[in-house]
Amino acid sequence: DKFGMKEALSLLGIKSENSGASTGKNWLETKGEQISSVSPVDAKVIANVKVATESDYNLVVEAAQEAFKTWRLMPAPKRGEIVRQVGEELRKNKEPLGKLVSYEMGKSYQEGLGEVQEMIDICDFAVGLSRQLYGLTMHSERSLHRMYEQYHPIGLVGIISAFNFPVAVWSWNSALAWVCGDVCIWKPSEKVPLSAIACQNIVQKVFERNNVPEGVSNVIIGDYRIGELLSHDKRVPLVSATGSTRMGKLVGAAVGARLGRVLLELGGNNAIIISKDTDLEMAIRGALFGAVGTAGQRCTTTRRLIIHESIYEDFKNKLASAYTQLKIGNPLDENNHVGPLIDQDAVQNYLSAIEKVEAEGGKVVVEGGVLEGEEFSSGCYVKPAIYEAQNNFSIVQHETFAPILYLIKYGDIEEAIAIHNNVPQGLSSAIMTNNIRESELFLSHAGSDCGIANVNIGTSGAEIGGAFGGEKETGGGRESGSDAWKVYMRRQTNTINFGKDLPLAQGIKFDL
Numbered sequence: 001d002k003f004g005m006k007e008a009l010s011l012l013g014i015k016s017e018n019s020g021a022s023t024g025k026n027w028l029e030t031k032g033e034q035i036s037s038v039s040p041v042d043a044k045v046i047a048n049v050k051v052a053t054e055s056d057y058n059l060v061v062e063a064a065q066e067a068f069k070t071w072r073l074m075p076a077p078k079r080g081e082i083v084r085q086v087g088e089e090l091r092k093n094k095e096p097l098g099k100l101v102s103y104e105m106g107k108s109y110q111e112g113l114g115e116v117q118e119m120i121d122i123c124d125f126a127v128g129l130s131r132q133l134y135g136l137t138m139h140s141e142r143s144l145h146r147m148y149e150q151y152h153p154i155g156l157v158g159i160i161s162a163f164n165f166p167v168a169v170w171s172w173n174s175a176l177a178w179v180c181g182d183v184c185i186w187k188p189s190e191k192v193p194l195s196a197i198a199c200q201n202i203v204q205k206v207f208e209r210n211n212v213p214e215g216v217s218n219v220i221i222g223d224y225r226i227g228e229l230l231s232h233d234k235r236v237p238l239v240s241a242t243g244s245t246r247m248g249k250l251v252g253a254a255v256g257a258r259l260g261r262v263l264l265e266l267g268g269n270n271a272i273i274i275s276k277d278t279d280l281e282m283a284i285r286g287a288l289f290g291a292v293g294t295a296g297q298r299c300t301t302t303r304r305l306i307i308h309e310s311i312y313e314d315f316k317n318k319l320a321s322a323y324t325q326l327k328i329g330n331p332l333d334e335n336n337h338v339g340p341l342i343d344q345d346a347v348q349n350y351l352s353a354i355e356k357v358e359a360e361g362g363k364v365v366v367e368g369g370v371l372e373g374e375e376f377s378s379g380c381y382v383k384p385a386i387y388e389a390q391n392n393f394s395i396v397q398h399e400t401f402a403p404i405l406y407l408i409k410y411g412d413i414e415e416a417i418a419i420h421n422n423v424p425q426g427l428s429s430a431i432m433t434n435n436i437r438e439s440e441l442f443l444s445h446a447g448s449d450c451g452i453a454n455v456n457i458g459t460s461g462a463e464i465g466g467a468f469g470g471e472k473e474t475g476g477g478r479e480s481g482s483d484a485w486k487v488y489m490r491r492q493t494n495t496i497n498f499g500k501d502l503p504l505a506q507g508i509k510f511d512l
C-alpha cells in the first residue's frame with residue numbers, strides 16, 4: 001500500500017461491501033447482484049457493491065420526488081451557499097478522491113487531482129450562478145401590462161456518467177442542477193462505482209449539516225438497465241447522459257419518445273490541424289498530451305492530426321521521437337505519463353482498431369502492443385500508437401477509446417478544414433498556427449463544425465467556464481459553463497395586466 005490507498009478509502013467512507021443505492025444519508029438494502037470494482041492498475045478488487053434493482057430504483061425516485069417539493073422552495077442563493085460548502089468539502093478531500101479516481105479508473109494521479117479540481121471549479125461557478133439564473137423582461141404591446149420570463153426548476157434530473165471522468169462530469173451536472181432547484185439521480189458507470197459512493201459521502205457531510213432532506217442527491221448503481229429505467233421514466237423530465245454514441249442514441253430515442261428533455265455528450269473524433277506556420281515545439285506538446293493523456297480515454301482526446309505536407313515528415317519524426325520518452329506504468333507513480341486502459345474489453349477494442357487500420361492500408365509510425373511483465377500484470381497497459389492513415393478509412397471515422405493517433409497530410413487550408421469536418425462526430429477541434437487568416441477561417445462559419453474549437457491549444461483539457469459539448473453524433477448537448485444551466489430549468493413567460501381594461505394582443509377586437 002505504498003500509495004496510501006487504504007487510508008484514502010477509509011477517509012472516503014468506502015467499505016469492503018457497499019450498497020448500490022443512496023438517497024443521501026440512507027444507503028438502501030439493495031437487492032441486486034454483487035459486483036466488484038477491480039482496479040485496472042493491478043487487477044485487485046478494491047471493494048464490492050450490491051447493485052440496485054428496479055424496486056430500489058423506485059424507492060430512490062420516490063425519495064427524489066418528495067425532496068423536490070421542499071428543495072425547490074429554498075431560495076437559490078441559499079442552495080448556492082450549500083453548493084459552496086460542497087466545494088469546500090471537495091477541497092479537503094482532493095487528495096484521497098483524486099487518488100481513488102486514479103486507482104479505480106487508471107488515469108494518472110495528476111489527472112485525478114485535475115478532475116477533482118474541475119469539481120471544485122464548477123461548485124464555485126454554481127455559487128455565483130445561484131444569484132443570477134436570469135430571465136429577460138420584455139415590453140408588452142398592451143398598455144398597463146408587464147411581461148417577463150422566469151426560470152423554474154425542472155424537477156428530477158437523471159445523470160448517466162461514463163467511466164473516464166468518474167466524478168467531474170457528475171459534478172458539472174449536479175452542482176448546476178442543485179442551484180437551479182432540481183434534485184439529482186446519478187447512475188455512474190458500473191466500472192467505477194466507488195468513486196460515486198465517495199462523492200455521495202462527501203456531499204452528504206455537507207447536506208447533513210445543512211438539514212438538506214433525503215432525496216436531493218441520489219446514487220443508483222447498476223448496469224444499462226438502470227439507464228433504461230431513467231430514460232423511460234416520465235417522472236424524470238431531464239436525462240443528461242455522457243458516453244458512447246451508441247448509448248446516446250438509445251437514451252435519446254427513449255427520452256424523445258416521451259418528449260422528455262435530454263442533454264447528450266457523446267463521442268468525439270477530435271483533430272488538430274498543424275499548419276506550416278506553426279510553432280513546432282508547441283504543436284508537438286499539444287498533440288502529445290491530447291493523444292496519450294488519460295491513455296486516450298477522454299472524449300476530447302486527439303485522434304487525428306491533419307498536417308501540412310511541407311512539414312509533415314519533420315513533424316512525424318519529432319512526434320515519434322517524443323513518444324519514445326513516454327513512461328507507461330502505474331498511474332499513481334508520478335513518474336509515469338500513461339496508465340492502463342479501463343479493462344480487457346478496452347484492450348480488445350484497441351487491438352482490433354490496430355488490426356483494422358493495418359488492413360485498410362495504414363502505415364505504422366509508432367508501433368502499439370500490450371505490455372507484459374509484473375508491473376503490467378493487469379493486462380490493461382498498452383503502448384500509444386501512431387499510424388499514417390486516410391481520413392476516409394472506416395476505422396478513422398470511428399472513435400476508438402484508446403491511444404491510437406492517425407496522421408493525415410493536407411495541401412491547403414480549405415482541404416484541411418474539409419478533412420477535419422468529414423467525420424460523424426463534432427466535439428473538440430484545434431488548429432496550431434500563427435497565421436491569422438488560417439485561424440480565423442478555422443473559427444468562422446466555414447470552419448470547424450465542432451462545439452469546441454481552439455487555436456494553439458490541443459483538443460482536450462477544456463475549462464469549466466465554457467459550455468462543453470458538441471454537434472452531430474456528439475449529441476448537441478452543452479454542460480458546465482456559460483448558459484448551460486438553462487437546460488436544467490423550465491422557462492415561463494408571464495404577462496400581467498395592471499390596468500382596468502382587457503385589451504387583446506394583436507389588436508383583436510372581441511366585443512359583445
Ligand code: UN1
Pocket residue numbers: 118164165169242297298299300459460461462463
Ligand atoms: C470527457 O472526456 O468526458 O476537456 C470530459 C477535457 C476535460 C473533460 C473531458 N475537461 O478534456
